Amino acid sequence: MKRIKCKIAYDGTFFNGFQVQPKGRTIQGEIEKGIQKLHKGTHVKIYASGRTDTFVHAKGQIFHFDTPLLIPLERWHDALQTVLPSDIAVLEVSEAVKDFHARFDVISKEYRYFVQRGRRMDVFRRHYRYFYPYQLSVDNMVQAANQILGTHDYTSFCSAKTDKEDKVRTIYSIEIIEKEDELEFRFVGDGFLRNMVRILVGTILEVGRGRRNPEDLILVLNSRDREQAGHTAPGHGLFLWQVNYNN
Amino acid sequence: MKRIKCKIAYDGTFFNGFQVQPKGRTIQGEIEKGIQKLHKGTHVKIYASGRTDTFVHAKGQIFHFDTPLLIPLERWHDALQTVLPSDIAVLEVSEAVKDFHARFDVISKEYRYFVQRGRRMDVFRRHYRYFYPYQLSVDNMVQAANQILGTHDYTSFCSAKTDKEDKVRTIYSIEIIEKEDELEFRFVGDGFLRNMVRILVGTILEVGRGRRNPEDLILVLNSRDREQAGHTAPGHGLFLWQVNYNN
Numbered sequence: 001m002k003r004i005k006c007k008i009a010y011d012g013t014f015f016n017g018f019q020v021q022p023k024g025r026t027i028q029g030e031i032e033k034g035i036q037k038l039h040k041g042t043h044v045k046i047y048a049s050g051r052t053d054t055f056v057h058a059k060g061q062i063f064h065f066d067t068p069l070l071i072p073l074e075r076w077h078d079a080l081q082t083v084l085p086s087d088i089a090v091l092e093v094s095e096a097v098k099d100f101h102a103r104f105d106v107i108s109k110e111y112r113y114f115v116q117r118g119r120r121m122d123v124f125r126r127h128y129r130y131f132y133p134y135q136l137s138v139d140n141m142v143q144a145a146n147q148i149l150g151t152h153d154y155t156s157f158c159s160a161k162t163d164k165e166d167k168v169r170t171i172y173s174i175e176i177i178e179k180e181d182e183l184e185f186r187f188v189g190d191g192f193l194r195n196m197v198r199i200l201v202g203t204i205l206e207v208g209r210g211r212r213n214p215e216d217l218i219l220v221l222n223s224r225d226r227e228q229a230g231h232t233a234p235g236h237g238l239f240l241w242q243v244n245y246n247n
Numbered sequence: 248m249k250r251i252k253c254k255i256a257y258d259g260t261f262f263n264g265f266q267v268q269p270k271g272r273t274i275q276g277e278i279e280k281g282i283q284k285l286h287k288g289t290h291v292k293i294y295a296s297g298r299t300d301t302f303v304h305a306k307g308q309i310f311h312f313d314t315p316l317l318i319p320l321e322r323w324h325d326a327l328q329t330v331l332p333s334d335i336a337v338l339e340v341s342e343a344v345k346d347f348h349a350r351f352d353v354i355s356k357e358y359r360y361f362v363q364r365g366r367r368m369d370v371f372r373r374h375y376r377y378f379y380p381y382q383l384s385v386d387n388m389v390q391a392a393n394q395i396l397g398t399h400d401y402t403s404f405c406s407a408k409t410d411k412e413d414k415v416r417t418i419y420s421i422e423i424i425e426k427e428d429e430l431e432f433r434f435v436g437d438g439f440l441r442n443m444v445r446i447l448v449g450t451i452l453e454v455g456r457g458r459r460n461p462e463d464l465i466l467v468l469n470s471r472d473r474e475q476a477g478h479t480a481p482g483h484g485l486f487l488w489q490v491n492y493n494n
Contacts, residue, residue: 011370057371081367089370120328123258123336124304124375 001066005096010058011087018051035085047102049243055235060242064102110242111197113185130237137209143214144207145174148221155224157200160192194201195232203230248313253341257305258334260374265298271273282329294349296490302482307489309351319416327411357489360432382454390461391454395468402471404447405440442479450477
């Protein structure tokens with residue numbers, strides 16, 4: 001058996017999230033269906049770095065699977081792309097060491113969140129940008145973001161639907177970048193709870209709009225109460241950008 | 248009655264073309280349905296600068312319609328956007344003179360066609376760029392394009408399905424611009440026949456790839472035979488960019 005590590009991009013617009021569901025098209029479902037074709041009907045389970053929600057995109061999701069197939073490494077890329085739909089792209093394929101695990105071995109992850117500003121929504125970005133047509137103070141948003149960096153219990157910024165007991169995570173950096181009519185948020189952390197990036201973005205945008213003070217963020221964090229944080233920004237502005245492993 | 252002139256953008260991905268059809272969602276159909284709501288159920292016909300094919304997008308389509316409504320001009324923009332779906336955006340609304348006609352008064356039109364190069368299709372551009380993963384000589388393409396500028400009978404570059412008798416048109420300019428992994432074609436002319444931009448792009452790309460000589464284009468043009476030209480590039484790479492009128 002070989003362990004294959006694969007880096008993919010996907011447009012989340014037409015998926016019902018990552019994880020296989022009883023109903024609806026999912027990213028995991030489409031990938032496993034494709035890999036099953038390569039294995040003449042035998043089901044092969046894949047293990048990803050983590051799930052992504054409905055409408056969330058990826059520029060660098062990682063998964064692994066084990067295979068008895070003797071396909072040469074350089075042919076795996078095309079073999080996989082051939083059995084995947086047009087909204088999932090294979091970016092890199094490599095052979096991993098036997099004990100590599102796409103979820104357990106994650107060192108850090110980067111998510112990016114994109115906001116379209118201005119008066120009118122751009123039809124060509126409607127599936128990839130959160131349209132937020134309000135005056136924003138980027139200075140206040142940066143000040144708010146800086147308050148919640150570091151190692152904390154992020155219960156306030158986590159969906160109640162989580163199945164994780166331990167809510168302590170480390171955020172290494174949050175960058176907020178203005179580019180023409182867009183805002184780009186870059187989050188790097190050792191891991192993120194369910195909806196965490198989206199709730200952080202929603203709350204920071206409320207600071208930017210003047211509905212909250214930048215200093216409130218530390219109070220929200222300390223409350224460990226989801227109700228104290230802001231709205232969950234929609235999934236379609238979010239991209240799983242990069243997953244980092246040792247070596 | 249007032250004559251309202253409207254500039255719109257649309258993402259053509261989920262439309263069955265512009266013109267109302269017995270089956271399928273069309274741009275004209277969605278707009279007329281929306282305007283009908285504003286007129287309490289009375290159907291109002293719109294007149295556009297021209298049709299666009301299935302999957303073709305617009306950044307600056309123009310249409311007009313007549314209305315007895317006394318909505319102040321500054322409120323028309325929001326009124327129209329409210330009744331239109333999220334893949335059609337109102338860009339500008341103005342009151343036109345009584346005898347303005349969105350089709351008959353066109354002075355020139357600009358179409359742009361976008362090609363994605365490189366080895367792998369980008370999932371996020373798959374509905375907006377023609378993926379053409381071949382080595383291309385841009386110099387040869389520019390040379391080919393320059394041969395067919397001017398006033399000619401463009402029968403060779405027109406779909407047989409056209410309903411136009413007169414195939415003489417004037418192309419004022421063709422620019423071919425390289426930008427990172429993309430090629431952008433800009434066509435300005437007094438009007439374009441059915442599929443004309445797409446057949447021109449398909450033929451010029453075949454020159455770029457070395458399957459035709461740049462000098463062939465004038466022979467293709469003079470043959471007045473659609474069979475002599477190249478393939479019809481797909482609709483999803485094409486944008487109706489701008490429509491120009493006198494004044």
